[in-house]
Amino acid sequence: MPRSALTGTRIRERRLLKGMKQADLARTVGISPAYLNLIEHNRRKIGGKLLIDLARELGVEPAALTEGAELPLMEGLQEAASTGALRPSEGKQVQPPELQRAEEFAGRFPGWAALVVAQRERITALERRVEALNDRLAHDPFLSDSLHEVLSTVTAIRSTAGILNNAGEIDRDWQARFHRNLYEDSQRLADGSQALVSYLDTVGKSEDTLASPLEEVEAWLASRDFVLPELEQGKMPELSGEGGLRTAAARSLARKWVLRARAEAEKMPQTMVEAIVARHGPDPSALAQAMGVDLSAAMRRLASLPASETRPPMGLAICDGSGALTHRKPLDGFAPPRFGAACPLWPLYQALLRPLVPVRRVVEQYSQPPRRYLAYAIAQPQRPDRFDAPEVVEATMLFMPLDQLDLEVRDEEVQGIGTSCRVCARIECPARREPSMVLEIAEEG
Amino acid sequence: MGKRVLLIEDEPNIIEAIRFILSRDGWTVETHADGATAVAAVDRKCPDVIILDVMLPNKSGFEILRELRAMPDHASRPVLMLTARGQQKDRDMAEAVGVSHFMTKPFSNTEMLDVVRRLAADASGQDDGHG
Numbered sequence A: 001m002p003r004s005a006l007t008g009t010r011i012r013e014r015r016l017l018k019g020m021k022q023a024d025l026a027r028t029v030g031i032s033p034a035y036l037n038l039i040e041h042n043r044r045k046i047g048g049k050l051l052i053d054l055a056r057e058l059g060v061e062p063a064a065l066t067e068g069a070e071l072p073l074m075e076g077l078q079e080a081a082s083t084g085a086l087r088p089s090e091g092k093q094v095q096p097p098e099l100q101r102a103e104e105f106a107g108r109f110p111g112w113a114a115l116v117v118a119q120r121e122r123i124t125a126l127e128r129r130v131e132a133l134n135d136r137l138a139h140d141p142f143l144s145d146s147l148h149e150v151l152s153t154v155t156a157i158r159s160t161a162g163i164l165n166n167a168g169e170i171d172r173d174w175q176a177r178f179h180r181n182l183y184e185d186s187q188r189l190a191d192g193s194q195a196l197v198s199y200l201d202t203v204g205k206s207e208d209t210l211a212s213p214l215e216e217v218e219a220w221l222a223s224r225d226f227v228l229p230e231l232e233q234g235k236m237p238e239l240s241g242e243g244g245l246r247t248a249a250a251r252s253l254a255r256k257w258v259l260r261a262r263a264e265a266e267k268m269p270q271t272m273v274e275a276i277v278a279r280h281g282p283d284p285s286a287l288a289q290a291m292g293v294d295l296s297a298a299m300r301r302l303a304s305l306p307a308s309e310t311r312p313p314m315g316l317a318i319c320d321g322s323g324a325l326t327h328r329k330p331l332d333g334f335a336p337p338r339f340g341a342a343c344p345l346w347p348l349y350q351a352l353l354r355p356l357v358p359v360r361r362v363v364e365q366y367s368q369p370p371r372r373y374l375a376y377a378i379a380q381p382q383r384p385d386r387f388d389a390p391e392v393v394e395a396t397m398l399f400m401p402l403d404q405l406d407l408e409v410r411d412e413e414v415q416g417i418g419t420s421c422r423v424c425a426r427i428e429c430p431a432r433r434e435p436s437m438v439l440e441i442a443e444e445g
Numbered sequence B: 001m002g003k004r005v006l007l008i009e010d011e012p013n014i015i016e017a018i019r020f021i022l023s024r025d026g027w028t029v030e031t032h033a034d035g036a037t038a039v040a041a042v043d044r045k046c047p048d049v050i051i052l053d054v055m056l057p058n059k060s061g062f063e064i065l066r067e068l069r070a071m072p073d074h075a076s077r078p079v080l081m082l083t084a085r086g087q088q089k090d091r092d093m094a095e096a097v098g099v100s101h102f103m104t105k106p107f108s109n110t111e112m113l114d115v116v117r118r119l120a121a122d123a124s125g126q127d128d129g130h131g
Helices: A007-018 A022-029 A033-040 A048-058 A062-066 A071-086 A099-108 A110-139 A141-165 A172-205 A213-223 A229-233 A248-267 A270-280 A284-291 A295-303 A347-353 A437-444 B012-024 B038-045 B061-069 B088-096 B109-130
Strands: A315-320 A325-329 A359-365 A371-381 A393-401 A414-417 B004-008 B028-032 B049-053 B079-083 B101-104
Touching: A007 A033, A007 A048, A007 A062, A007 A099, A022 A033, A022 A048, A048 A062, A071 A099, A071 A110, A099 A110, A141 A172, A141 B012, A141 B109, A172 B012, A213 A248, A213 A325, A229 A248, A248 A295, A270 A284, A270 A295, A284 A295, A295 A315, A295 A371, A295 A393, A315 A347, A347 A359, A347 A371, A347 A393, B004 B012, B004 B038, B012 B028, B012 B109, B028 B038, B038 B061, B049 B061, B049 B109, B061 B079, B061 B088, B079 B088, B079 B109, B088 B101, B101 B109
Parallel strands: A359 A414, B004 B028, B004 B049, B049 B079, B079 B101
Antiparallel strands: A315 A325, A315 A393, A359 A371, A371 A393
8 A cells, every 4th residue: 555545544543542433523524434434444535625624623734634754764664674574584484564554653653663763774784884894804904914924923933832842952053043933933923912902902992993984974974964164264174083083094085075075165155156046046057157167066066055944955966987876965855875776767877877968857756745856967077197097987966855946847757766676666667676675565465 | 865845935933943844854945935936936946845835925825836737847746735824715725726735824843744745755656656
């Protein structure tokens, strides 16, 4: 059952909460109890005057009956359902989650639903840590070298000690030489073991070394609402210290991002950008033309502006040539996936197919109610520093809620998209690469 | 003149210990520490037995052995491989490239000496058979 049909369930819940009988409520709004029964079981659509009358009798706003739970909570539940179904507990029969009742669950038990989402996020984070530790043990060059050093030293000590133990007629010079070797090797072993223990201790204590640098940078930017006011004065934000980035890799990545953002802030001062936005709207092509910058720089600059009531919030997604997301600034209802591949129908990827061709599209995220966004995207090659250098491209997508823009759009112009295949319910999607969790559950139901 | 061993190893104190153990047993021990020139050293010295470390500077013991096995003169030359990496995949890799015997570090002197003696004896037997 699609989530759009749950108005009836909410009417029933509200009626029961008020302790009203179905027949009484039906009579007060002028319909038969049988018809109200059909509505409450989501078998008849409802709207207009009848909805307003029912809401009045139930003492709620009509929107409370038609609008579902918070979208991020619903998305979190969907992701929890999909990952839970992908990884059932070993050796146990797992009852699939009743995804068609997710909204009902979130609406009736928002605290429990939030707990499920939080647990899912924690499990995902822990799984990432385990993966990182596995990777480290298998591929970490420092660990491998250290262990090799320790084992080599132990080998030398064991062989030398074995010789001295069965010395027999070893002359004094050789004995002295082996004693000296033993002493040197024992020192090496002590140093090597100490270095190894310190290293493993650091690994165990630092969570940040286990997350990817990209995630660390993203969390840092998110903690600042993706706004770096220091850049407007040509200054650099503090990357380390309290509230900063803990790993060198993340700081290096953030520094690269910040330097580019600072150069763009210098080229496109905030007051000028705001004046252009006030005149032309949040249109990256208008900004690019006015300031003489390329489209992707204009998109990044627009996304870096602080929140304001005079312009819509703007999300940003950037990917490299492989399609891997390298930057994610989400919006409510449009959150690029944290792990795994995103929807290939995003204008971001459409732009990647045709470098340097700007793409402007209205997209519709599958949700209840469906949410539409205006998206701008372009893929641009990075400037090569030598001949015969490999081609490196970066695609950038700026997106903003359509309902906060003054823009008329025909339905046929709207591109349906999702977040990622596993949690998307668009049945006939030409770009689908794996079955949807939502559809599997519907079929089983 | 006794039989000759070429020890390809870069750890000085391991070299010294092995050299002492084998010399006392009557072997002539020559050493080489660089992976990149190890194949040429084998080709030049044609030892009776090779003791080959895996983790060498510039070229790994696996690569060296693979190259040796592709050369007719060294295709069946006895090679004892020493490594601190004793995982099954390393053993599999050593076998895949044609090792005669695989031994993990740290090893006992007696065990190492027994293996070198046996490898040389087996090779002599093979030579006799062919002769």
